[in-house]
Amino acid sequence: MRVKSILIAAALAAAIVAQAVAAPVRIAVVMPSATTDAAFSQSMWQALQAIQKEMGGASAIELKYTENMFNVPDAAAAIRDYASSGFDIVIAHGSQYGSSVQEIAPDFPKVTFAWGTDVDTFGLPNVYAYTAAAEQGGYVNGVLAAKLTKTKKIGVTGPLEVGDAKTYIDGFVQGVQSVDPAITVSKTWTGSFSDVALMAAAAKTHIANGADALTGSSQSVVGSIGAAKDAGGVLWFGTQADQASLAPSLVVASQVYDWTSMLKDILAKRKAGVLGGVVYTLTLDNGGLKVAYNPGFKLPESIKKAGLDAAQGISKGAIKVTP
């Protein structure tokens, strides 16, 4: 009888251990736009899918997302719901979600929160913050644009003068000026991350003013890219995600945010018992930022080399780009 009890207990323990080993890490992400926005949200969703695939699929990592959370109170409710329903890591992918994370994270000390783009972990042990040195890829795009423009006029279509939308453009302008300070870079801000029609109108305005190269950020730049296509011969420089597929003959290069290394590090740290407290910055040097050259665009080798040299100079610290 005693032997039987021991055997049953051992079997139960083995089952529990097996279950614990097999249980996937549960990651949820809350995003301001859609996973298909060809920009900020898509970059994070693709990274999550990539690490899921690399680490063994859905049995190793369970992924859930809530998208189109422009409304911060809705996003806060989603963040809290995920935390309270047993998710291990909750990612609040928007700089507008900071105060929500600051409020919710202390209530769930065993859950890891990650949010960005920002550099503030609020001194909380279970919060990671992340940002992207968007000015670096912006600088490289600026160098390429300056070398390709014939009219010496370049247009920038931005959403709001905040976060990486602003720092990207700061870097872009510095890149242009490093090649030729006489080139005019005009900037427009639409006041919205989502107004595609106004973004398209802004791009058309730049083109009417003589610009032959455009750039910009946010999910609404698909409007600008469309305007560039309509005009014909106007070049586009992307950021956040590889935008070559939107206009294969016009997109020269895109700065791509690659969050995979950061996500892997967060997973490793969590496994080692570190639930937060670290700030990540994607840079060209650490591989979090990449400049994806569009293979469909015939970029002269000398100009591509200038882009590669600029990226290397930034990585090595020889070129300083200020956001």
Place this chain on the structure above:
Amino acid sequence: MRGFLSWSVLSGILNTMVGLATPFLYAALGETFAQTAGVVNLGVDGVMLLSAFAAFYVALSSGSLWLGLLAAALVGLAMGLLMSLVSVTLKAEQGVSGIGLYMFGLGMSSLLFKVLIGTVKTVVGFKPVSIPMLSRIPFAGPILFHNDVLTYGAFLLVPVAWWVLEKTTLGLKLKAVGQNPAAADSVGIGVGRIRYVAVCIGAVLAGVAGASLSIAQLDLFQDNLTAGQGFIAVALVYFGGWRPIGVLAGALLFSVANSFQLWIQVLGVKVPSSVAVMLPYLLTILALTVTANRARQPAALNKPFERGES
């Protein structure tokens, strides 16, 4: 400010204005029909969204822009019938049912986009067509006579809407139903039927407004593509005093202000961008306040009709 003195900048401002005004004209003229008959449809933006998706999806899969346009109009019609059923037949509160329709259009277009397309794609949309001779008129020619077919349609709709509202029996019936439904009913006008027609005309035109964005101006679809343009269209009906010419004035004012603020930024005029983007809204509110004319508002606006009540 020196840059603003050139003809090319003025031409650029007006050119952008014409494009920006197009979806507003369709949506606001359509809403004028609905409101003239006494029904406020706050769901215009939702109709625009779902129709914009339908136009884009059909154009993408069939390769025919005209089929896409037809799909948008049919989706508009279906949503118009739904709005009519809820607000006319079932007599639900119009504001609430309109918001419901908006949320349905927003959510459904987003869902269908994700399921059927998945990521941002583009189509080759309606291209500008130059009107022979007229497009060569100096300055005005390229602005007015080098546009896509839906833009021409939007501006032609202004006199057509005026003619229907002012010169036809249908127009008279729409006004009668919107001003005094009990009196209209007593002379044998089917109030419910006329309101169905009005709401459906409005929704079909809102559908075309959506199509003008997705297969003529932007040539793509994305979540929440309209970014609230349908609500501005509803405001333009009040702005225009329920008259097509007033709606045209409002749509042009809002669009030219938007175009102007973009040029301010492009030319580097030292105005903070946050102030510049506020300009169209400030101007519209200001003009609305100055020109407010409630006298023309349909007396039975927003009121469900119940036979025997007045």
